[in-house]
Amino acid sequence: MSTLIPNRLARASFLDLQGLGAAPGRSVSDGDVAALIHQLGFVQVDSINTVARAHHHILFSRRQTYRPVQLHRLVERDGVLFENWTHDAAVIPSAFFRYWRHRFAREKARLHQRWEKWRDPAYHGELDAVLKRIEAEGPLMTRDFEGRAGASTGWWDWHPSKTALEYLWRTGDLAIARRDGFQKVYDLTERVVPEADRLAKVDRETFVDWACRSALERLGFATRGEIAAFWWLLSPAEVGEWMTRNGDGLVPVAVEGVGGRGTREAFALPETLDRLSDTPEPPGRLRILSPFDPVLRDRARAERLFGFRYRIEVFVPEHKREYGYYVFPVLRGDRLVGRIDMRADRRTDRLIVRRFWPEKGVRDSAAFSRALESELVRMARLAKVADITFEPEWRGRT
Numbered sequence: 505m506s507t508l509i510p511n512r513l514a515r516a517s518f519l520d521l522q523g524l525g526a527a528p529g530r531s532v533s534d535g536d537v538a539a540l541i542h543q544l545g546f547v548q549v550d551s552i553n554t555v556a557r558a559h560h561h562i563l564f565s566r567r568q569t570y571r572p573v574q575l576h577r578l579v580e581r582d583g584v585l586f587e588n589w590t591h592d593a594a595v596i597p598s599a600f601f602r603y604w605r606h607r608f609a610r611e612k613a614r615l616h617q618r619w620e621k622w623r624d625p626a627y628h629g630e631l632d633a634v635l636k637r638i639e640a641e642g643p644l645m646t647r648d649f650e651g652r653a654g655a656s657t658g659w660w661d662w663h664p665s666k667t668a669l670e671y672l673w674r675t676g677d678l679a680i681a682r683r684d685g686f687q688k689v690y691d692l693t694e695r696v697v698p699e700a701d702r703l704a705k706v707d708r709e710t711f712v713d714w715a716c717r718s719a720l721e722r723l724g725f726a727t728r729g730e731i732a733a734f735w736w737l738l739s740p741a742e743v744g745e746w747m748t749r750n751g752d753g754l755v756p757v758a759v760e761g762v763g764g765r766g767t768r769e770a771f772a773l774p775e776t777l778d779r780l781s782d783t784p785e786p787p788g789r790l791r792i793l794s795p796f797d798p799v800l801r802d803r804a805r806a807e808r809l810f811g812f813r814y815r816i817e818v819f820v821p822e823h824k825r826e827y828g829y830y831v832f833p834v835l836r837g838d839r840l841v842g843r844i845d846m847r848a849d850r851r852t853d854r855l856i857v858r859r860f861w862p863e864k865g866v867r868d869s870a871a872f873s874r875a876l877e878s879e880l881v882r883m884a885r886l887a888k889v890a891d892i893t894f895e896p897e898w899r900g901r902t
Contacts, residue, residue, distance in 0.1 A: 506758040506769060507777060509725060514759050515809050515838045517724045517776075517783045522798050523566040524835070527787045532567040537574045538584045538597070540566060545722050545735070546594040548796045549587065551686045552818070554830045554847045555855070555887045559595060561794035564886050565835075580682040583698045587680040588673070591736045591801075601697050602704040606711045607737055608676035615671055627667035634668045635677060635692070643681045643691040712738065716746045717773070725757050725772040730802065747771065762811035790836040790875040792844060792883055800833055812840035812863065827861065834860075836875065841866045846880075848887035855884040855892045860899055868899070 509517075519525050523540055532540075540563065541547055550558035560572045575595070578584045585595045588604055589611075596604070638644050649665035662670070669690055672678040679696035682689045694702060706714070719734035720726055728747060732740040747754060755774055758767035793799065795816050800806050807813050814833055817825040828845040835841070845858040857880060862868055884892050 506756040506767075507772075508767070509757050509759045509772075509780070511760040511762055511764065511809065512838065513780060513783060514725070516786055517780060518809060519786045519799065519838060520783055521722055521724050524791075524799065525784050525786055526566070528566060528568045528789060528791065530567070531569050532574075534574050534577055534582070536567065537563060537570060538578055541578075541585060541595065542597045542599070543722075544798055545718065546590050546596045548590075548798075548801075549593045549595055550796055552830060553686075555832070555883060556848075557686070558794045558796040561886065562797055565791050565793050565797065568882055576682070579680075583696065583701075586697050588676075589736070591733065598697055598701040601701045602706050603711050603714055603737070605676065605705060606708065608674075612675045615674060627662075627664040627671065630664045630668035631672065634665060634672060638678065638690060639692060643689045645684060645687050645689050647687075712742060712746055713750075716743055716750075720771070720773055721776070724776055725759055725770045727768070727770050730770070730805065733802065759808075761808050768808060786838045788837050790834065790841075790872075790879050792879050793833045793835055795830060795832060797833065799835075806840070810840045814840075814843070828858065834876070834879075836872075839863075839866075844876075846883070848884075848889050850887075850889060853890045855880065855887055855889050857892060857894045857898050859895070859897075 516525070521543075523544055544562075547559045547562050552558065555561065556564070556572075559575065560570075563570045563575065575585075579587065579595060584598055586598050586601060587593065587595050589607070590596070634649070637649075646666050646669060649669070650663065669678065669688075673680065673688070673690060676693060678690045679693040680688050681691040681696050715735055715737045716731055719731045723730060723734060726734070728743045729740050732738050732743045738746075753774070754771040755777055757770050757772045757777070759770055760767050795814075800814055803814060812833065815826075817827060817831070818829060822829075827843060830847075831843045831845045833840055833843055840863065842860060842862040844860045847856055847858070848854075849856050860876065866872070880892055884890070
């Protein structure tokens with residue numbers, strides 16, 4: 505028989521596991537930032553800089569004394585984190601590199617087969633040359649190779665050296681030493697990832713157990729597919745085999761949907777259920793989240809738990825967008841209460857707020873207005889702009 509997890513408790517538990525259960529205003533050291541990323545598992549990296557890049561925004565939402573230089577130090581100076589792939593490019597604790605070895609082995613076969621269909625196969629002939637050049641010259645960028653094979657004009661026509669760089673990074677022979685602006689600077693993995701993490705190995709069984717158990721720990725409760733999608737290290741079938749082998753150590757749960765609308769069958773670890781009653785109430789401070797925030801990564805899960813339907817409309821033609829190009833979710837307590845369209849205009853040194861849409865049932869009180877405007881001040885600080893301007897009718901309703 506399944507254990508029922510009421511919706512409000514499910515929301516509070518998930519937010520706590522995702523780093524949003526603690527007060528965001530306390531001071532944060534580099535070690536605290538590293539511990540937070542370890543708790544989350546990884547932080548997605550994205551190039552869009554409408555207000556701030558996603559990786560910085562995600563961390564700022566949780567610790568609003570965080571500064572981007574802290575992440576740079578952890579990656580570039582200390583080697584505590586490395587950059588590779590989960591479902592997308594992400595910053596990952598270097599302690600997990602031993603598990604990524606299994607991903608690298610899989611990617612060598614997968615990318616070889618996939619890229620043969622839509623990349624210039626000449627990149628195979630560049631692999632050794634790229635490695636030898638970086639070994640001799642040190643960290644290099646894509647543009648350092650463009651004179652040899654012609655410049656790339658976009659994703660679909662990477663020149664062979666660019667493809668070789670990406671292949672070697674995705675399969676573990678190269679690592680990202682740093683980013684210049686947002687351009688990757690590649691180096692040999694042995695010069696980026698600390699030796700203790702780089703040389704550590706685990707067998708297949710240990711890897712699978714870690715991938716499933718660590719995902720479930722961070723999700724709190726999950727289905728087979730949700731466990732597989734967390735790291736993107738295993739297929740749902742592989743997770744299913746693990747669940748069959750470890751069935752005695754998993755507890756069936758029924759997670760109540762928002763407003764008591766139905767339940768979702770899932771599984772949890774016994775220790776997670778033991779701690780449920782101690783889950784703290786999320787802080788009441790209003791926070792604007794990144795569109796790539798981990799809480800929103802699984803859109804269907806967010807909709808079931810919070811009743812919040814969210815889509816990123818970057819690739820939607822402007823005339824078909826429901827809200828806007830890059831609209832930010834708004835969290836208050838344990839509720840997603842709205843979304844806001846804003847951008848940093850660095851030329852005029854201001855944050856331009858275009859529109860706020862409250863969710864149905866959210867009361868637009870004076871206290872709510874003060875909380876939202878206080879958060880906008882904090883967002884301006886993150887964006888490194890001095891002023892905030894509001895477009896006419898920015899508080900209009902849909």
